[in-house]
Amino acid sequence: MCYGPRIPRQARLFPVVLALLLAAPAFAAEKTVAVFDFELIDSSLEGSMIGKNPDEQTRLETMAPALRGNIDTLPGYASVDIVPVRDKALAQNLESCGNCALSFAKTLGADIAVTGTVQKVSNLILNINAYAFDVETGQPIARGSADIRSNTDESWRRGIAYLWKNVLKKQFEAAP
Secondary structure (H helix, E strand, C coil), rough: CCCCCCHHHHHHHHHHHHHHHHHHHHHHCEEEEECCCCEEECCCCCCCCCCCCHHHHHHHHHHHHHHHHHHHCCCEEEEEEEEHHHHHHHCCEEEEEEEEHHHHHHCCCCEEEEEEEEECCCCCCEEEEEEEEECCCCCCEEEEEEEEEECHHHHHHHHHHHHHHHHHHHHHHHHH
């Protein structure tokens, strides 16, 4: 019986090979990243006299989501939801509690833990800092700092954008 022309073996395998190549990125293991809420270190005279500034607290709440959004655009990385440990993390000072950020990230199943601070020296001088660590080894993956001048929504937005684009992104891309 003849069923039509014989198709060469290479031609029969081409669709299978093509499908595997196209699906390969979907099978690539993404590194998951837990980006914790940034903390304010207010060493300004204003902070010691007046206390918490609601505008700064609102700005502070935008830092981690901005960084998560940037990380999610980077191939091979995906942020995880920190809600299950958020209250516990907020109750700690993640910059000085030892490895609690790594423990929280491990609980979430994340590969990388990211913490950050905004240090306010005055209404004119602020500094945004971010640190990323491998959850298993505790080794740094990325770290950086951006100085900003003026205490406004725009300066904070520009500061975190600069920190990502010019410092952290390159370190994440170079990480093993």
